[in-house]
Amino acid sequence: MLKRLLAAVVATGAIWAIGAGPAAAEYPERPIQILVGFPAGGNVDIAARQAQPFMEKYLGGSIAVVNKPGAGGALAYAEVANAKPDGYTLIMLSFPGNWTQLFGTEQRYSVDSYDYIGLLTDEPFSIFVHADSRFKTLKDMVEASKADPGSVTLAGAGAGSSPHLGALAFQKAAGIEVTWVPMQGSANMRTAVLGKHVDGGVTTVSVSVPMQTEGQARVLGLMAEDRWDEAPDVQTFAEQGYPVEWSASRGVAGPAGLPEDVKAKLVEAVKKTYEDPEFQALAKRDKQILRYLGPDEFEKYARNQYDMLDGMWKESPWR
Amino acid sequence: MEEVLFALWHALFAVLSWQNILAMVFATFCGVVIGALPGLSATIGIAVLIPLTFGMDPMVALGMMAGIYNGSMYGGAIPAVLLRIPGTPSAIVTTFDGFPMSQQGKSGAALRIACISSAIGGMVSAVALMTLAPPLSLVTLAFGPTEYFWVAVFGLASVSVLLGRDPVKGMLSATFGLLVGTLGTDLVTGYERYTFGILELTSGLHIVIVLVGLYAMPRVLIMAEDRIREGVSAAALKFSGAKLGYSAVRRFWKPWTRASIIGIIVGILPGAGGNIAAFISYNETKRASKDPDSFGKGNPEGVAAAECANNADNAAAMIPALTLGVPGNSIAALILGGLLVHGLQPGPALFRENADIVYGFMIQMFITSVLVFIFGGLVASRIFAQALRLPQVMLAPLIVGLMIVGVYSVNNSMFDLYVMMIFGLIGYAMEKLDFPLAPAVLGLILGNMAEINLRLALLIARGDMSVLFTRPISQVIIALTVIVLLYPVYTSWKDRRKGVFARPLED
Missing domain, CATH: 3.40.190.150 (Bordetella uptake gene, domain 1)
Incomplete structure (x- = not known):
């Protein structure tokens, strides 16, 4: 009113x-x-x-x-x-x-x-992990997940949200199974990753890349056709062998x-x-x-x- | 430390420009008014403000946000004390002792205590923000779903304080709150609960809407029942009549210290807001008191505990927001959005690249807390308290009008008004049947928090229940919860023992 x-x-x-x-x-x-x-x-x-x-x-x-x-x-x-x-x-x-x-x-x-x-x-969406994470590339994450399906935890929004569907597309492309941890709001998702309560998070690049610039996080890949000129060193998913665009x-x-x-x-x-x-x-x-x-x-x-x-x-x- | 002081000193000059001071004064005043109107909360005030700040200097924009934030947190206490209608969700606890004080003719004193306590909580919190922001932000990261679950359980344990005369009715009320909290879309599975195919219900009920319905509506109906009762006399509302000197400081320093610490800790945890801080602070103050039975019957310490804690939550909620980009409550989230609008990306870079703005904002949080002290009394006694002199039959429709404006502005939705009316009728029925309202609100706020975090914790641990008990912070919170639950048992046991020993001597 x-x-x-x-x-x-x-x-x-x-x-x-x-x-x-x-x-x-x-x-x-x-x-x-x-x-x-x-x-x-x-x-x-x-x-x-x-x-x-x-x-x-x-x-x-x-x-x-x-x-x-x-x-x-x-x-x-x-x-x-x-x-x-x-x-x-x-x-x-x-x-x-x-x-x-x-x-x-x-x-x-x-x-x-x-x-x-x-x-x-x-x-584009991206997957990011804590700066000290054992996962340096998407491949590390995929291998860990293949060795013990469901052991890798990814945080994002609720079931059926855009980040969740992006994660599903990644699972399908890589043939793996991860545990989806739905959080209420982007703030809680970031706390969960930066506090090492989960292995990684799914969010858009304007959220994840600044965290990498700060040295808080590492962006493992962009779900895009091309790299982004604001972060030229971050590889796309396709470059790493998982054709996902989201x-x-x-x-x-x-x-x-x-x-x-x-x-x-x-x-x-x-x-x-x-x-x-x-x-x-x-x-x-x-x-x-x-x-x-x-x-x-x-x-x-x-x-x-x-x-x-x-x-x-x-x-x-x-x- | 030296660097921080230098940065603060440097920022001080930017803060003290006349435009900025004008903005803070104006915004704090507006904030108190917004907070005092039922349904209009700080969240809504800042949401309306953000689009208007587009063309402003970022410093001025932030000054206005700080003013509205601190001002409205106190403003909520005004109708809570005078009418038993909390102006904002955080002021629920203020009604417990504030309104009884009012009924005893001590409105002025209650408002003055609320005002001073708010200002003190706000100032302590701002100092914490200035000096301890980086180390305290680590606390935010240490809290995962497991810890949040236990925080919610700890909060729910304090329900025992709120049960009222008839514990069964209190528990029923709490259960009703828990039930209402389950309404909406389940985050984990995406299934809808109790939405009956109504799209508006899929995101659950906004706390402000339920609150205005439950608290404000029954009061208004009861006012309307007393058709021709006269308004309150002017003398009873005199603010200056209530002198608070050195003796007050001696009386209140303990509740203030406790409330400030609780407010700051709750503030730095995302997902727990000022209302939870106030609940916990009230509970602890009552427990520590020598005369716990006087709480709920107009004990000024209850007002001090509640108001000080909900304002101490303010600046503290900005600690994780500014350092990590993780807001501590919904208002901090909005202020972050406001920063983004001005091209300021929260996080460590903000401190490096826009030190003047960050430290300037911290100073603004402090100054606006001081302004609450100055304006609070003015607004409360000169404007709002005077409204009470109107016959209630005239006051009631005015309040309904304000409630409607406030609730509509939350989501710009007519549906919300119907929800408010329904909860108004439920609240009225509860009031008439002597069910306490506070347990329902506590259940609503904390039930959802407990449920979702428990499920997330178990999801992450892949169903392993032991994760709930193995983490050190969780263990501390569990221990505190057990103490809160067992303390009354212990005291009654002690009393009984005393009784056992005392009786034979008397005989």
Whole structure:
């Protein structure tokens, strides 16, 4: 309530500041909401809030980022899926968590619920261990695990979460069995690894690589196609013989059925946001990995992600 | 040590810029107000603030966060004392003795003790953050799932203090809390428990929502029952009327010391917040007291123990957050998010590369604690306590309005309001049937913590139960738990023995 009120006040001010403003019929004529299915200050929230001022600049209207946390983001995903497709309610989708929610529970939204506007970030997962760990490479971990299946413990989020599925993909590629230790939140996961309560953790590179830079941890591998230029000495999983690619990506979408001209404006705004050098510099500072996909490729990407998860679910359900 | 002092000295100049002082003063004031409104907690205050700090100087942004953090932790005590409605989850324990004091016409004294205790807890904790951050962060790492399990059991053992007049009803209330705590998605298997296919229930119930329902709603309904009762007279609310001099320091230094230490230790453990610190501190103060029966009936030491501990949790929760990037509670997590927004990556590098900001923030935590001391009384007596002079029939709908705003702002969700109403009715029924509420809250907070950590510990040990007993820190906590459980048995045995020896002489 307070936040909405505040957003409305700020938005009204912004509209006045623009001056006479565009003709009444032209989009956007009132503030746009971008919903985030996670609390303020989290990764997805930061991604949305960094894009917000740039999108405002290129849309010529005001945008409010609204946090609607709960059910792993599913509340916000469902709300936007069922919102009026007028371009005033958008969503920051966070892959693959947005689709993993759909398996094994009642569905309130689907892949067809959205008009895909643009992908903005894509960040690979990684496995990291304590700096003093006996595991120097992925191979060490795989061998230990083969010698005594289940003896290696990996920490990450709850059953069916993105890190968990990344770990499952690794197990499948290496033909091993590890013990998954689900933790409540990234903070507890890091404590468990740095306190040597578990052997390793699964998280995105923007979390694991800074710990390696600090000498607290060692990143054993990236679940990506290529190495990352911020950490050129960290090998990919494929380089070490385990072809696993798994990442967390974020992009803007709206409810399916957006009017053509509205969608075109939004696509343009997201594209220009991505190209803005100031936005690029901000992302580099925060170790966000940018990856732009236009509406068609983004939709293809979203559908591919879903099909892949569907295949995994059918083969071995994770809950 | 010398380096730390130099860094602090250097940062002091940045902290003392006028924009910064203005930000801290404003934020501490807002913090007290936010804390005092039921449903609005520090977490929500800072969550609303973060987007606004985007364009600010990081130092100013952090100063505002520190102010809201410390201010709201005290603010929660104001309605806890005056109305028996905790303004924040951490203030539940403050109601135990604060409200009885209020009923005895000692509102002013209770608020003053709460204010001073909060400020002292906050200052001690900030000093610990400045001087001991690196060694204390090792404690965080030493605690794994096994240790957390035992911490939760230790906390649950203190339920005995809260049972109230009828232990059976107390235990039933605690069990109800445990049951509510199981609601949501099971972390280990991903199965949903008691969600009835409702998506909103899959992430469990937010503590603030349940709390506002259980505590605030019944109070409001009871107020509405007394249709035309007059408000409290102005004289009873006079803050300055309650003088606390040297004798107070002599009386309270022990609870303050105990509460500060407990608050700091609980603070550096992620996953255990100010409410747990306050519960444990209250329990220990009651146990150490010569007159434990006076607790719950308006003993000022109970207020001091609770408020001092929940503020001592504040800066301490930032110790693992700043040194390891591991936040000690949900508010510290938000502040970390705020740091990230300004491109400041928590961890050892922060101390090297942004020493001014880190040490500046520590100083801000200290200064805002002092500001609580200055504003606390002002806000409490000039603004909130005056509200009590209204006839209750007018006060009740105002409080309901505030509750609704607060609860809605947690998740921006209508569903949460319905949950609050349901818990409000449950709380009202419990109140009328004389079931104590505190055990339910304790069960809710600690039951989940005990369960998940037990399962994680067993997962890591591959089902080997002995892991629960072999680790040294666990053994210490188990020993403390046993002492807490057996102490009452020992005292009653001692009393009985005394009785046995005394009687023949009398005869």
